[in-house]
Amino acid sequence: MKLFKTLALCCSVLLLLLSISGCQAPPDSKEASHTTNEVGKPLVKDLALNDEEATHTTYEVSKPLVKDLTLNDEYVCQIRAIQHIEIRSLEKGYLQNVLIDEGDAVHKGQLLFQIKPNVYQADVQKSEAEVELSKIELQNNQALVEKDIISSTEAAMSAAKLNKVKAELELAKTHLGFTEIRAPFDGLIGRFGDIRLGSLLEENQLLTTLSDMHRLWVYFNVPEAVYLDYMKNRQNGISQSVQLELANKEIYPEPGTIEAIQSDFNSTSGNIAFRAAFNNPHGLLRYGQTGTILWPKKVKQAVIVPQKSTFEILDKRFIYVVDKNGVIHEREVKVAGEEPNVYLVASGITADEMFLLERQNKLDKGDKISYKLIDPKIAIENIKLYAE
Numbered sequence: 001m002k003l004f005k006t007l008a009l010c011c012s013v014l015l016l017l018l019s020i021s022g023c024q025a026p027p028d029s030k031e032a033s034h035t036t037n038e039v040g041k042p043l044v045k046d047l048a049l050n051d052e053e054a055t056h057t058t059y060e061v062s063k064p065l066v067k068d069l070t071l072n073d074e075y076v077c078q079i080r081a082i083q084h085i086e087i088r089s090l091e092k093g094y095l096q097n098v099l100i101d102e103g104d105a106v107h108k109g110q111l112l113f114q115i116k117p118n119v120y121q122a123d124v125q126k127s128e129a130e131v132e133l134s135k136i137e138l139q140n141n142q143a144l145v146e147k148d149i150i151s152s153t154e155a156a157m158s159a160a161k162l163n164k165v166k167a168e169l170e171l172a173k174t175h176l177g178f179t180e181i182r183a184p185f186d187g188l189i190g191r192f193g194d195i196r197l198g199s200l201l202e203e204n205q206l207l208t209t210l211s212d213m214h215r216l217w218v219y220f221n222v223p224e225a226v227y228l229d230y231m232k233n234r235q236n237g238i239s240q241s242v243q244l245e246l247a248n249k250e251i252y253p254e255p256g257t258i259e260a261i262q263s264d265f266n267s268t269s270g271n272i273a274f275r276a277a278f279n280n281p282h283g284l285l286r287y288g289q290t291g292t293i294l295w296p297k298k299v300k301q302a303v304i305v306p307q308k309s310t311f312e313i314l315d316k317r318f319i320y321v322v323d324k325n326g327v328i329h330e331r332e333v334k335v336a337g338e339e340p341n342v343y344l345v346a347s348g349i350t351a352d353e354m355f356l357l358e359r360q361n362k363l364d365k366g367d368k369i370s371y372k373l374i375d376p377k378i379a380i381e382n383i384k385l386y387a388e
Helices: 002-023 030-056 118-146 152-177 224-235 376-387
Strands: 058-062 065-088 093-098 111-115 180-182 187-189 206-223 241-245 256-261 271-279 290-306 310-313 316-322 328-339 342-347 354-356 370-374
Touching: 058 376, 065 241, 065 376, 111 206, 118 152, 206 224, 206 290, 224 271, 290 328, 290 376, 370 376
Parallel strands: 058 370
Antiparallel strands: 058 354, 065 206, 065 290, 093 111, 111 180, 187 206, 206 271, 241 256, 241 290, 256 271, 290 342, 310 316, 316 328, 316 354, 328 342
């Protein structure tokens, strides 16, 4: 009896479970489909909103600025003095006086160093005494010749001896003069050699250097194409002046003139050396300085785009060109030159084409945008103001 009650209870539970599961809709039923669509609706709505937002964003575009420019080719240069000499001792002796210091400006004939002159003064005095003695001897011999006591030959020998001791006197005075070392021209004193007051100087020992800084030579190397253009312009009577950019990036106020060209090209680099001369009225330039020669070059109808409008991929530069329908196209451009904040484009975009002023990461080629055209002059001016 108990067994039958247990079996009846189990059957009731089983029937209850089957009835509950039958009330639920299957996954492929209409109700299930309706539930799935309700869950997916918000995602589709969000994507539509994002597309609508991108469509209504207005991007700034511009066209290349086309104008005549004067650009500068840059060449590293070395500054040299027209007159730069070593001052050396011509006599041996102790250095008695040092009358200048390193870096002093001196004048022609100014006394710079003095070697102790005692020995050379004694030689001069000795030679002067010999000259006086020879004069007296010559006078006596001439008197004896007049009295026919000695022959005229002996008097001629006395005259020759007098000339000899006079020459020796001049030589002694020259050696004495070498003890005073004077500036041969106006200039600046360089670094002292291995000398100090009281040093024993050897003959031909280096004392210092002297440089004339009133006008300086500046040497720089240019490629063959630039040399040929220069020669063509010179034959047509067109003169060429250059500027000098100093190490602090400031432009030297005096213009330079090209005065000489080296005779041959460097076989390794293919360049040839030019020499320009610069006046130095205020003494700013010094021997041994370096700088950059700025060689002006006129470019007609240069095509200019902002640097920020371009981007680089694998050593190639690209720009986003926008057609009249607002569709973005990726275009490679060839850069002919670079100036602050802008590029000079040789090819890749024409003057009538529009480009995206500033690249947007969320945009790509093929996208269609709403755009606002900015005047090229205004676009370039805004870049300069932003950079400043």
